[in-house]
Amino acid sequence: xxxxxxxxxxxxLFVAGVAVxxxxxxxxxxxxxxxxYTPTQAIAGEAPDGKKIRLGGMVEKGSLRRxxxxxxxxFDVTDNExxxxxxYSGVLPDLFREGQGVIAMGHVDAxxxxxxxxxxxxxxxxxMPPEVAATMATDGQAPPATPPATDAALN
Amino acid sequence: MWTWFxxxxxxxxxxxxxxxLVPWLxxxxxxxxxxxxxxxxxxxxxxYQQGDGYRIIYVHVPSAYLSMMIYVTMALAAxxxxxxxxxxxxxxxxxxxxxxxxxxxxxxxxxMLWGKPMWGTYWQWEPRLTSELILLFLxxxxxxxxxxxxDLNQSDRASAVLALAGVVNVPIIHFxxxxxxxxxxxxxxxxxxxxxIVFNMLWPLLTMILGFTFFFLGVLAMRVxxxxxxxxxxxxxxxDVLRSTSIMEADR
Numbered sequence: 001x002x003x004x005x006x007x008x009x010x011x012x013l014f015v016a017g018v019a020v021x022x023x024x025x026x027x028x029x030x031x032x033x034x035x036x037y038t039p040t041q042a043i044a045g046e047a048p049d050g051k052k053i054r055l056g057g058m059v060e061k062g063s064l065r066r067x068x069x070x071x072x073x074x075f076d077v078t079d080n081e082x083x084x085x086x087x088y089s090g091v092l093p094d095l096f097r098e099g100q101g102v103i104a105m106g107h108v109d110a111x112x113x114x115x116x117x118x119x120x121x122x123x124x125x126x127x128m129p130p131e132v133a134a135t136m137a138t139d140g141q142a143p144p145a146t147p148p149a150t151d152a153a154l155n
Numbered sequence: 156m157w158t159w160f161x162x163x164x165x166x167x168x169x170x171x172x173x174x175x176l177v178p179w180l181x182x183x184x185x186x187x188x189x190x191x192x193x194x195x196x197x198x199x200x201x202x203y204q205q206g207d208g209y210r211i212i213y214v215h216v217p218s219a220y221l222s223m224m225i226y227v228t229m230a231l232a233a234x235x236x237x238x239x240x241x242x243x244x245x246x247x248x249x250x251x252x253x254x255x256x257x258x259x260x261x262x263x264x265x266x267m268l269w270g271k272p273m274w275g276t277y278w279q280w281e282p283r284l285t286s287e288l289i290l291l292f293l294x295x296x297x298x299x300x301x302x303x304x305x306d307l308n309q310s311d312r313a314s315a316v317l318a319l320a321g322v323v324n325v326p327i328i329h330f331x332x333x334x335x336x337x338x339x340x341x342x343x344x345x346x347x348x349x350x351x352i353v354f355n356m357l358w359p360l361l362t363m364i365l366g367f368t369f370f371f372l373g374v375l376a377m378r379v380x381x382x383x384x385x386x387x388x389x390x391x392x393x394x395d396v397l398r399s400t401s402i403m404e405a406d407r
Contacts, residue, residue, distance in 0.1 A: 011238055014320070015319050091275075095273045100204075121274055121275060123340045127202055129200035132353055
C-alpha cells in the first residue's frame with residue numbers, strides 16, 4: 001500500500017468514524033432533542049409534570065375565541081388525533097392563522113388547558129400568490145391554510 | 156491527460172490562471188444578482204400568507220445554501236491537501252473559511268429578521284437554527300486553529316482534520332427540518348414532487364442562488380491568489396510578481 005493510499009484510508013475512516021459517533025450521540029439524545037410535544041403526547045402525560053413544555057400542532061379551524069371583556073384568547077391545537085385547548089393573552093405573530101402550525105410554550109393546568117406564555121407561528125414550505133391559493137381551494141384541493149380572516153376575531 | 160491538472164496545482168501557474176478567471180466569474184455574478192433582485196422585488200407576486208415579507212428568501216436561501224456548499228468545498232480541499240499533499244488545496248481551504256463564515260452569518264441574521272415578525276421570535280434553540288449556528292462556530296474554530304500555529308504545514312494539517320470532522324454537520328443542517336419536528340419550515344425547492352413555490356417566485360430565487368455562487372467563486376479566486384502569494388513570498392516568482400506590480404504602481 002502506497003503512503004498516499006494509506007492517507008486516503010485514514011481520512012476516509014476518520015470521517016466515517018466521526019459520522020458514526022455523531023449519529024449515535026444524536027440517537028442517544030433523541031428525547032432531549034425533542035423540540036415540542038404533540039397534543040397526543042401531552043394528554044398521554046409523556047411531557048414532564050409541572051415543567052414548562054412546548055406544544056406543537058395545527059390551530060383547529062374556527063376554534064379561536066375570546067370571552068367578552070377578557071384579554072385571554074383560546075384556541076384548540078390538534079395533531080388530527082387529539083386536541084388540546086390553549087389559553088393565551090398576548091400578541092400573536094403575523095403568521096398565526098387557523099389551520100396553520102403553531103408552537104406554544106407553557107404548561108398544562110389541572111383543568112387540562114394549556115396555559116401559554118409564548119405563542120410562535122410555524123410556517124409551512126408553500127409559497128404562492130393569493131390568487132393561486134384561491135384557485136386551489138375552488139379546485140377542491142385543500143388550501144394549505146385559511147387566508148388572514150382571523151384578524152377580525154382578534155381585533 | 157493529467158498534466159493540465161498538475162500544472163494548475165503549481166502556484167505561479169494558478170496565480171496567472173486565477174487572475175484571468177476573476178472577471179469571468181464576477182461579471183456574471185453581478186448580472187445574475189441584478190436580474191434576481193429585479194425578479195424577486197418586481198416580478199414575483201406577494202405571498203398569500205406572508206405578503207411582501209417573504210422576499211427576504213432571495214438573500215436568505217442563497218446565503219444558507221452557500222454556507223453549506225462552501226463548507227463542503229473547504230472540507231474537500233482540505234482532504235485533497237491531506238491525501239495528495241497539494242499545498243494549493245490547503246490554500247483553497249484556507250481561503251474558503253472567511254467567505255463561508257460571512258454567508259453563514261448572513262443566513263442567520265436574515266433568518267432572525269424574518270423570524271421576529273413571522274414566527275414571533277428572533278431565536279429559538281430548535282434543530283435547524285442550532286445546527287446552522289454550530290456551522291458558524293466551526294468556521295470560527297477552523298480560522299482560529301489555523302492562526303494558532305507558526306508552522307504553515309502544521310497549520311494546514313491540523314485545520315484540515317477539523318474541517319473534515321465538521322463536515323458531518325452539513326447533512327445534519329440539511330435534514331434537520333425532516334428528522335426532527337422544529338420551528339423552521341421544510342424544504343421548498345429541493346424536493347421534486349409537487350411544487351411548493353410558484354414559478355414566478357422560483358426563478359428569481361434560482362437566479363440569485365446562481366449569482367451568489369458565481370460571486371463566491373470570483374471572491375475565492377481572488378483570495379486564493381493572495382493566499383498563494385503570501386505562502387510563496389520568498390520564492391523567485393512571487394518576488395517577480397511583487398516587483399512588477401510595485402514598479403507599475405510607482406509609474407502611476
